[in-house]
Amino acid sequence: MQSGWGRPAARRCYRRDAMPTIGLVLIAAGLILLFTCIPGWAWAALAGILLIVLGYALIRFGAGR
Numbered sequence: 001m002q003s004g005w006g007r008p009a010a011r012r013c014y015r016r017d018a019m020p021t022i023g024l025v026l027i028a029a030g031l032i033l034l035f036t037c038i039p040g041w042a043w044a045a046l047a048g049i050l051l052i053v054l055g056y057a058l059i060r061f062g063a064g065r
């Protein structure tokens with residue numbers, strides 16, 4: 001297929017990296033866990049903080065690619 005200018009038409013492919021998306025989902029899951037857990041459940045709050053940190057790390061490492 002020609003583009004009309006004597007050269008083949010360029011096809012644009014947009015590659016979307018999954019790491020920032022997964023990181024945002026993990027941050028959201030961690031925040032929901034933090035805000036909905038009962039204050040006595042320190043392990044649930046700790047797991048929420050861990051999910052937030054892991055999500056942030058995935059966003060930072062995914063954006064560097």
